[in-house]
Amino acid sequence: MFQRLQGFALAFALLASPALAQQPPSIVRGTILAVEGRDLTLDTKEGATKVTLADTTLLTGVNKISLADIKPDTYVGVVSVPGSDGVDRAVSIHVFPPDQRGTGEGSRPWDRPGSTMTNAAVAQEVTAKDGKMLTLKYGNGEKKVLVTPETSLVRFEPGATTAELKPGVKVMAFTNGPADGERQVRRLLVVRGDFIPAL
Template sequence: MPASARLSSLVLAAGLVGVFAVHAVAQPAQNRRIRGIIEKLDGHVLTVKARDGADVTIKLADNYAVTAYTKAQLADIKVGSYIGVAGTPQPDGRQKAISITIFPESARGLGDGFRPWDLPNSTMTNAAVAEAVASPDGQTLKVKYKDGEKTILVPPATPIGQFSPGERTELKVGAAVAVPAVTKPDGSLESSRVGVGRDGFVPN
C-alpha cells in the first residue's frame, strides 16, 4: 500500500474512534447527539435547527473533524460486513432496524456489542454480519459481536449509509448533520466532530 494510502487509512481510523465513540459505549448524561439541519456556521460556531424545531448552537473545537455520510443500498451489506444498527426491540426478540451504517474496514470492531441508544426505545448493535436472508417483512440479518448475536429485521425503507472523511466546506446551510456534543457546566455545547450528509443523505 502506498504511503499516502496508509496515511489516509490511519487518519480515517483515528477520526472514526472519535466520531463513533457514541457507538462504543452508552452515552453519559452530559453528552448529546444533535441531529438536524445547518442554519449557520460562523467561524467555529455551528447553529443547527434540531429535529424538534429548536435552534441549537454548538462551539466547534479549533481542530474539529468532518465525516461525510453517503447513501448505501441493502445490497452493499454482505456476509462479513461490519455494521452499526440503530433498532427497536420487537416482541419476538428481534431488533427492527431504524437505520444502518456500514463501517469501512479500517473501523472493523469499533464499539463491538449491543447497548441502549439515544433515540426513543432504541438500541445500538455494532457487529459483523453472519447471515443475510429474505423474509416476508423485509431482509433479515444475523449479526454477531464478541458477547453474543442479534437478529435484525430490515424493512425495505430503512435508511442505510456509509461514511468517509469529509471536508469543512461541506458544512453548508441546509445540510443535514449529526453532531456528538458535550454539555459544559454552563449549559453550552461543544464538539470536536461533525457528521454531515452528502448528496441529500440524512445521518442518524
C-alpha cells in the same frame, strides 16, 4: 427540519472510551442555518441551536447506500427497536470504513426508549416475510434484526471538511453538552446528498 432524525443516533461508539459508549450520547441533530467561524447554528426540534467546532472535532461524511452494499462480514452499526411481534427492526444501518472494523463492538442501549445500538459483523442474510433478516455477530454474542424498506442505509466516509458545512446541509453533532452556554462538538456527521437518513 431534520425531523426523521429525532430520537435516533449512530456512531457514538466510534469514540474511544468503551465506558462512554454505554451511555446514550449527547447529540444535536439538525440542518445548518448559518456558519460563523467555528460556530454552527442548526435548525433542530428545539429551534435554532448553536454548536461550536473544536480543533480536535472529527468530521465524517454520510453517504446513502443500498442493501446490496452490505455484504456478509461487513462491519456495521445498527440502531434497532423491538416490534410488537418481538422481532427487532433496524431503524438505521451504517457501514464503517474498513480501518474502523471492531470499533465499539457489542450491543448497548441507545438514545430512544427501548432502542439499542449494535456494532458487529454481518454473519448471515436471509429473506424474511417483511424484508431481510440480518444476523449480527459480536464477540460471543449475536443479534438478529429485520431490515425493512423503511430502514435507513448509509456508509461513513472519512475526509469530510469544513468546506462542506453550508446552510441547508444536514448534520449530527456529538457534543460535550451545554457548558457555560456552549456545546462543543467532538464528532460531526455530515450528510452528503439530498436525503434524510433516520440516524
